[in-house]
Amino acid sequence: MHTRVLTGITTTGTPHLGNYVGAIRPAILASKDPQVDAFYFMADYHALIKSDDAARVEASRLQITATWLAGGLDPNTATFYRQSDIPEVPELMWLLTCVTAKGLLNRAHAYKAAVDRNLEIHEDPDAGVTAGLYMYPVLMAADILAFNANKVPVGRDQIQHIEMARDIAQRFNHTYGREFFVMPEAHIEEQVATLPGLDGRKMSKSYDNTIPLFEGGAKALRETIMKIVTDSRAPGEPKDTDDAALFTIFKAFATPAETVAFADALRGGIGWGEAKQVLFERLESEIAPMRERYDALMARPDDMEDILHTGAAKARAIAAPLLETLREAVGLRSYRPQxxxxxxxxxxxxxxxxxxxxxxxxxxxxxxxxxxxxxxxxxxxxxxxxxxxxxxxxxxxxxxxxxxxxxxxxxxxxxxxxxxxxxxxxxxxxxxxxxxxxxxxxxxxxxxxxxxxxxx
The missing domain is CATH 2.30.29.80 (PH-domain like)
Known part of the structure; x- marks a missing residue:
């Protein structure tokens, strides 16, 4: 029996190491399993919630497409598409919206965080909060349920959205009396679910602490790695691997044997500068071949457009019949006799x-x-x-x-x-x-x- 796996990346910036390790790499590996039916997409509708910079969104869509393909995703075996090429997704979002409890959305982490920030500065609780941010979980549920995905690879901070998608699906199934949707499950790769950034916090564009994946080449990669924040322990002093972002990043790319050797070197007193050079060399050995493929893809955007259109056609061949069934279920039926x-x-x-x-x-x-x-x-x-x-x-x-x-x-x-x-x-x-x-x-x-x- 095939397991359908679905994931996407919001197109608001240049792909970084955290995107690659937390979402792209495990998704590509899963797509190589003959028992996996892989669906991967650019979440460009979600991007509009986070950014009103049209040029940034446009460039990001292209960069992320090239990144997935350079990383080894085979569009002949996976269904690879842009969210905005699937009109069934926003239509399903509305059908789901009509059965989603407002109280459920009130508990969404992103919305609660925005409200808490406003209260801290004595602002109106909903100041600057758009309906798009508030409805984000329903759009994510539509992304998943349009294809009845079984598993959704996510970071730990996204688990709540999968739980909400399950709640929404169950409510729809109960309201209209049939099992229209399967219950998706969050899938987390424990060791690399969340990669730390330069400052030790989660690697995120919003924190401006990311390490570039391809942009800027090897020079930019090395320069950024050298900016990773470390403690003040001098060369010769043992280093603590438990709280070291540098070690966590290394472990996400290294073999178990390499990880043990690097941990021993840190505990043996290797200097932070030398340790960062070791990290750079390990990352570059994996990233350099992909970067070469990425540059070639970026030089041929028409080829990527053809790949995405083909993927959208494959995706719509699944989503469109489901939406037709759902329209019937909610009473949006044709007047013609069947x-x-x-x-x-x-x-x-x-x-x-x-x-x-x-x-x-x-x-x-x-x-x-x-x-x-x-x-x-x-x-x-x-x-x-x-x-x-x-x-x-x-x-x-x-x-x-x-x-x-x-x-x-x-x-x-x-x-x-x-x-x-x-x-x-x-x-x-x-x-x-x-x-x-x-x-x-x-x-x-x-x-x-x-x-x-x-x-x-």
Whole structure:
């Protein structure tokens, strides 16, 4: 049985070591497990709660995308997307909002902290508190429940949000009388759940104590590590590893043997400057190869856009049917009578039909063919050929090439297929990038089915 794992990072800044260790790395490792169905996303709606700097949010979306991919996330096995490309998420948020108790939101840590800060300075309790901040837990619940995720990797400070998502899901299930949602569970990697920053507090952009992951290269990484706050113990004096942020960061990247050796060195009196150099060298050995991939990705933003659109199409293929079911459940039903369900045998027979070609002759005497999916959707219309043998040869080539080898790309508002650099066929027009990405996925699947039929 597959376990669906979902996590995201808010796009308000440049990825740092804490993001990588606390969320990105464990998520990527989980995605390599064949029993895991991985969903990872850029939480750019959440970013709007924390930042009104449009340029910052835009840059962060790109940087975080490149970071996940450079870290080893395979978009062919994981579902990788932007939150804002999934309209079902905000729609689900509203449905959940309508069953969420205000008292539950009053207890959210972020909201309570904002209120407490205002009271300390004798301000109105809700001064500067937006509805977005207050509703943050419901949006996070929608992120999770839209895909019925089983596990959500989070830091300890986010456990409450998972508990609230469970409460909200249970309330919705109870109110509308069905188990629409599974109960998500928080997943924490104990040793690296929260990475300390330069000042020993949790590494966070809000504390301005982060260590960069890729930005600025090796030079910036080393310079920042040298700023980690340590105590006043001189070289030769034993160092306490329990409260040393430097040691905690090292342990998050090192093997058990390396960790023991470093702890022994600290207790043996190694100087803090030398210890920081050891930390830098250990981090750089892991980060340098990823940084090279990151720089290459940042130079090709169009490629990343295609990956995200494909991921959004995969995600919406799951979220959209669930939202249709939820609309029915809450009474937002169509006035048209429901169509009678097809017999199971007929459905199975329909699904068993392979993709097919249909050849025809244009009014001008030239020859073309169409490629239809198993359900009858037209996927491709070939360019016209004066020679029917040329059209037939192309048909045969498409029948055997498979989905992975096909060169398919977006052109204006439709998709095209190229063979030997030339456009040989075109798809229908689509309203947006995500719809085109979904069309590309269906086309690749159809070509893979054709090739498999040839091999059978």
């Amino acid at each position: 169509a009678k369900a097809e017999p199971v045998a007929a459905v199975i027979a329909t699904k068993a039909k392979p993709p097919r070609f249909a050849s025809f002759r244009d009014d001008d005497g030239r020859f073309r063919f169409r490629l239809f999916a198993a359900d009858g959707e037209e996927l491709l219309l070939s360019e016209p050929f004066a020679d029917p043998k040329a059209a037939g040869a192309l048909r045969q080539r498409l029948s055997t090439m498979g989905g992975g080898a096909a060169v398919i790309e977006s052109l204006d508002d439709h998709v095209v297929m190229r063979v030997d650099g030339e456009i040989v066929a075109r798809g229908a027009r689509y309203p947006d990038d995500v719809a085109r990405a979904a069309a590309v996925m269906r086309l690749r699947d159809a070509l893979a089915d054709l090739a498999a039929a040839q091999d059978a």
